[in-house]
Amino acid sequence: MTRTSPAAQGSALDDAPTRQVCRSLRTRLWRVPAATALVTAVTADLAVTGIRTAQFALVPLGIACWVALQCGIANVLWLRRIQRVLAVYPWETRPGLYRRDATDRRARSPYVVHLVRDSGGRSPEMVASPVVRRNGWDEEMASGVWFAGDERFGGVIALPGGRVPMLARPRQWEALEARRAKASADDRERAGRAGLDREKW
Incomplete structure (x- = not known):
């Protein structure tokens, strides 16, 4: 059950559920870029072996991987800004x-x-x-x-x-x-x- 009031603390990151939220968000933010990179790498291996379908799919997958990576980095940086505030101020x-x-x-x-x-x-x-x-x-x-x-x-x-x-x-x-x-x-x-x-x- 979620508490309606924060526990006594020196900063918001002293609150254990808050730290867990930040960890979960960080994992979630990297999940899509990591999965996209894995699919792109597998497709690249298949393309090298001469499979034409993989060769055609490689360019759009590479673009998707780059976009996912950029979004992931931007979101992680946003989370770091949030954590910087939480490390200073209490809830x-x-x-x-x-x-x-x-x-x-x-x-x-x-x-x-x-x-x-x-x-x-x-x-x-x-x-x-x-x-x-x-x-x-x-x-x-x-x-x-x-x-x-x-x-x-x-x-x-x-x-x-x-x-x-x-x-x-x-x-x-x-x-x-x-x-x-x-x-x-x-x-x-x-x-x-x-x-x-x-x-x-």
Whole structure:
């Protein structure tokens, strides 16, 4: 059963289920490129032996392998950015996530969202995108999420247990400049270690 509140921790990666989610995602991200490379290698061996079907299939399979590899690398780098944030900030619970662009009927990310605060208010607009960007929006997020980060700089939003982690940043970066300027030296240093201290990642 998934916990609704994170355990006491120094950082979000101190949470065992969160670490497991990251490991599972990493394995999943390399599965397709590895399988595509294996099929391409077998086809290449068959092509060398003179099998014409394999020879014809080699070029499109090689292209598919290259595309899968590029997608895999991009997704793994995105996961590393998420883990960098999780290594710095602890999880905190939020009552929910409000999707601003829900009326666009867009299934794919990135999403425009507001974190719901305990006071009932909302965070500034944020743009959030999961590791596997073809994933659809998870309706559970309206009922409660975990957040690791700083609203002024960005962070990671996930379902309880660290599931479906999404890297998020302020949508209007310049509009929050005054608020970031008032951040303490420790807060700015923390954001820097997490890779959140610049507009574009």
